[in-house]
Amino acid sequence: MKMPIKEYDIEIKSWAEQHLNVEVRKNLQTYNPFEIHNSSIPKPKSFFVAYFKKDQVSEFIGGHDKINFFPRPERSRMVEHICEKTRFGEGRFDVGIRRLIFQGAYVAYYPLHSGSEKIDADGVPKNDRQQLKREWAQFSRWYKYQPYHAIKEYFGTEVGLYFAWLGFYTAMLVPAAILGLIVFIYGISEAGSYPPVLDACNSTNERQFYMCPLCDKQCSYWSLKSFCAYVRVVYMFDNDSTIILALFMSIWATVFLEFWKRRQAILSYEWHMMHFEDTEEQPRPEFLVSATRLKKNLVTGKMEPHIPKRQRYQRLAGAASVIAFMILLVLAAVVGVVVYRVAVYAYLMAFDNQRVQKQAKMTTSITAGLINLVCITILK
Secondary structure, X not given: OEEEEEEOOOOOOOHHHHHOOHHHHHHHHHOOOOOXXXXXOOOOOXXXXXXXXXXXXXXXOOOOOOOOOOOHHHHHHHHHHHHHHOEOOOOOOOEOHHHHHHHOOOOOOOOOXXXXXXXXXXXXXXXXXXXXXXXXXXXXXXXXXXXXXXXHHHHOHHHHHHHHHHHHHHHHHHHHHXXXXXXXXXXXXXXXXXXHHHHHHOHHXXXXXXXXXXXXXXXXXXXXXXXXXXXXXXXXHOOOOHHHHHHHHHHHHHHHHXXXXXXXXXXXXXXXXXXXXXXXXXXXXXXXXXXXXXXXOOOOOOEXXXXXXXXXXXXXHHHXXXXXXXXXXHHHHHHHHHHHHHHHHHHHHOOXXXXXXXXXXXHHHHHHHHHHHXXXXXXX
16 A cells, blocks of 8 residues: 655646636636535645555654544455455355355445434535535536545545546547537438438329338338338438548547546556555355365465366356357347337238328337337346
């Protein structure tokens, strides 16, 4: 673990500090609608850090305060490390809280919240939990910058990094959403002048053109004008400008990934996690129950649980069969949606009601899309 030894005193000016005067910067900061003004969460300080050593605790900032020296995430990590390494039985693998949960001695383990979440009548937060509830976990703060440092200090680095990614992803979606809205508005405005729409919606063509049946026996000849609404709606979502949106999204996907790598590196540097190495993970209790043999690891030289090749291949075959079944299930869902479209359209076209026949294509497409959405949601 890295702990602070000295406050960061190197001044690095940003582009605004180099090119804008003090008054302009103050005005920009004052009227920035995305920042949380008058926040109860103090601004984080930067420190020079070093790897913690117990015999040099006096060299670290706050080393004299043994109770509050380590921040909450570090204390939780140390407690978890103790719980996972402590031996509770005489068996070789009777170690750790996960083994006790597997045996049913415990139901679960997790860090508790610090203090009450209810803010007093004076409206002043008394702990970190109340600060986060007021400044972050409110719907009115949905457009504000997230206090990543406070989130990290309370929930830990992994949770803080997740919300940093979520905020970055949401911000990157804004230009894509704006361009998609422009493409949709363009489709609405140009739908009236699109030649296929003009042909389908022209009343004169209704008596001149009769379209061939779309199915056998039940379907009859139909008028091109009955597809007027369908062609118009399709053009709203799929028009000439959709090519620009597709090109933009292909570039956006690459830019998003590269920019997030940069953002992740910045956060890792600010949170002193650049060279962090997690502790060695303990074997899962479910694996230890099935792995009754031991084999020497040629790299570490330790005796580790080992599964014979025959048993391993049997497990791989079982996993492969489950994966193959899920793939076939997805293919069956796709084929089922296609068959549904054909069957429902033929069924609706067999009605004597002209209104049902006119809306058959639209009804089939909408219901098939909903079924496809349900299948994707269930099978994802």
